[in-house]
Amino acid sequence: MKKIRLNNKQNYIWLKIDAFFRKSTILDQLSGTKPATYLLLPLIGVGMAFLSSCSTDLSRNPQASRETDTAQAIQESATPNNRPLVPTPEDTNFVVAVVDKVEPAVVQINTARTVRREVPEIFNDPFYQRFFGQQVPQAQERVVRGVGSGFVINSNGQILTNAHVVNNADTVTVSFSDGRTVQGKVLGQDTVSDIAVVQVPTNNLPTVELAKSGQVQPGQWAIAIGNPLGLEKTVTVGVVSATDRSISDISSSDSRVAYIQTDAAINPGNSGGPLLNARGQVIGVNTAIIRGAQGIGFAIPIDTAQRIAQQLITQGKVEHPYLGIQMIPLTPEVKQRINNLPNSNIRLQAERGILIARVLRGSPADRAGLLAGDVIQEINNQPVTTANAVQQLIEQSGVGANVQMQLQRNGKTVQLTVQPGPRPATTE
Structure with missing residues (x-):
């Protein structure tokens, strides 16, 4: 055991400590009790001094090292990353900013x-x-x-x-x-x-900012604000799952809208509320869900909604363009079946496009010269492969517009101009 020489000051301290313990021992013998509280305080002081003086030699004492690590971990866990347990600017994000911007409207x-x-x-x-x-x-x-x-x-x-x-x-x-x-x-x-x-009879109301729904892309953020089931000011977040969903995708009988699909939660009561991008601009009007599904909601693109709204404001009604044809997509099976019909003068040679199955008598299509068996390949120089695409292009053109059509008729290319009329209240 290594001897340590003490100086006068150190000798004085140890003498004081020795006298204290001697006095405590005598008191214990006289009273028959142990003043644990008073004994603990000096011992803690001595222990702290000991640990402090030996802190550079913990590698020789694994148990002491573990105890030190545990104490340090407890202290750090109280304030992880030295972050105070109060809201900070880091707790806000773009969704909060969007809600603050749009919710008043x-x-x-x-x-x-x-x-x-x-x-x-x-x-x-x-x-x-x-x-x-x-x-x-x-x-x-x-x-x-x-x-x-x-x-x-x-x-x-x-x-x-x-x-x-x-x-x-x-x-x-x-x-x-x-x-x-x-x-x-x-x-x-x-x-x-x-x-x-x-x-509503109110002025100076806060308004929303409208985006261009033609720029919407699958995968971008989508934020829905509304009142699902009467729960006011509800915010849900997701992404745009798809664009240009056709009417058949949501079982709508006669809606000429290419819907935006989103997985942001939409429930009854959300109808009519805005679907927003990350900048707080409206990209669509929440309108429909598929019953029994989860994460499949649909919104009317804001370009379409805005165009319809302006007609309602100025005219009180909307006139939808109408051709008067029945269409089916051209597939190899359809082509083979038509060409194999007996006593038919129709011979399909096109590989793509929309087959006109019927032309209503007296309709705009009839007046323009369209025939059953024609295959629509382009409308206003845009190729079409679905009936929904034809409807959307005609809808965008409007009533009375000159719509250029490229058809294939019995192997020959035909160019025609059609002027859509107003959609009748009832059609055959």
């Missing part, structure tokens, strides 16, 4: 309509009235209420939403994020595109 739309249940005509017969007496059913009325979303597109109080949100409503009430509630009036609605515009 997003509204909740509440509707009410009265539904009357009529008595079957048979009960109006006096015979049945005498037979049933007081048990003859009476006409009944009930109020059906609905909730949806919308967003302000004009500071003068014009709000864009879905037609199915306000369809047949007797009253429309609009609630803003600041707590205001006002009565609204439906300026117009278009059931084909499912777009409606509501007017």
Whole structure:
């Protein structure tokens, strides 16, 4: 054991410590108790001094090293990465910025309509009235209420939403994020595109910024704000899953819209609310989901919604262009079947395009000279391979526009100009 020579000061300290312990021992013997509290404090002081003086030699004592590491880990875990346990700018992101920017312009739309249940005509017969007496059913009325979303597109109080949100409503009430509630009036609605515009008697409203939906790409961020199931100011985030989804993809019978698909959660009540990009610009109007599916929602591209809305604002209605043809995509199977028909003067040679199966008599297509068996290959110099693409191009052209068509008829290329007419209320 190595001897250590102490100087006068060190000798004085040790003498004090020795006297303290001697005194404590005598007190213990006299009282029969051990003053643990008082004994602990000096021992802790000595121990701390010991650990401190030996801190550079922990490698020789693995147990002490482990204890030191544990104490240090506990201390660091209290403030991980030295980060205070309070909100910091790092807790905000682009979604928070988008919500702050757009939420004042997003509204909740509440509707009410009265539904009357009529008595079957048979009960109006006096015979049945005498037979049933007081048990003859009476006409009944009930109020059906609905909730949806919308967003302000004009500071003068014009709000864009879905037609199915306000369809047949007797009253429309609009609630803003600041707590205001006002009565609204439906300026117009278009059931084909499912777009409606509501007017409220309020000025200087915050508005949204509109993007160009033609620039939307799969994979980009998508943020939905609305009132799903009546839960106000709900924000969901996802991505654009796909673009140009056709009407058949969501089982819509006659909607000429190329939908934006998103996996941002959309539920009943989100209808009419905005779908936004990472800059807080509206790229679409949330409108539909596939029942029973998860993460599959659809929005009307804002370019289409804006075009329809302007017609509703200025004219109160929308005229959709109409050709009067029935179409099917041309496939090898369809081509073979048509060419094998007996007593048919149609011989298909085209490998791609849209086959005209029928031309309605007196329709714009009939007047332009289109025939059953023609294969549409281009519209306004744009190749087409789906019936949905044909509908979209015709819809974009508008009523009365000169639409250039390139057809193939019995192996020959034919150029025709068609002027779409207004879509009739009923078609064959």
